[in-house]
Amino acid sequence: MKPHAKKIINELCNYLGQDLNQPMCKELWEHVQNCPECQAYLNTVKLTVEIIRDANAPQHAPEAVKENIFKILKLK
């Protein structure tokens, strides 16, 4: 893949923290919306987040630790 999409998204990223209505930001955003390469790149970023989320499924806190908290604080 050409570095095009990465470069655009990276620049956009730096602007996103600023005012979204800035001309440069608006221009970049419009480009991303209409560029298949940028869209495909963004999809791979989304997929990355989903995969990491799947790999970090929620777990239950150990009951023994909760019991220890209650014991230390004399709550029971």
Place this chain on the structure above:
Amino acid sequence: MDNVNVKELVKQAKKGDKEAFTQLVHLYSDRVYNLALRILKNPDDAADVLQETFLAVYEKIHTFDGRADFFTWLYRIATNFSLMRLRKKKRTVLADEDLEREFDSPDQVEISEWQQVPLKGMLSEEFQKHLDEAVDSLPDIYKSVFILRDLENLSIKETSRILGITESNVKIRLKRARMYLREKLAGYMSELVKENNS
């Protein structure tokens, strides 16, 4: 979680009601534990953070003024304990410049090849390890934003309050963290594609 109920529990806990505090521990311990586990990647450390957090909350609950949500306040304490513990560990963390360099490197795998490798739902132990290392190598300021926003599903506003940074900073750090992780994953995929083709 019922907000009014939590407010009442916090109110009672501040007055020293032990039963109310016990209920708060039951309500939030899973979330505190998961947050710590995601930051520290170690169940024993996460368990220690869980305990430290609620002991600190018990001691300081009289200082909670109710201006922020109790949850935000609690998460801030848990995040700080987790990050303090993380900093004590010897690990390789990237500098900001390294993160930037990742974005500039040529892509190691074609986007079309992402569809060829069935990544979702196929988490091998090796792949899981690779992902953990990638997240762990993020500088703390990026890692904490990524975990709170993308793994804990908190809003930009909540994340900014917990970390004490502006919402703009949350957005910038989040985008950089996501792009960096994407590049790391692309690197791993490149190895998978090569293996498949050999």
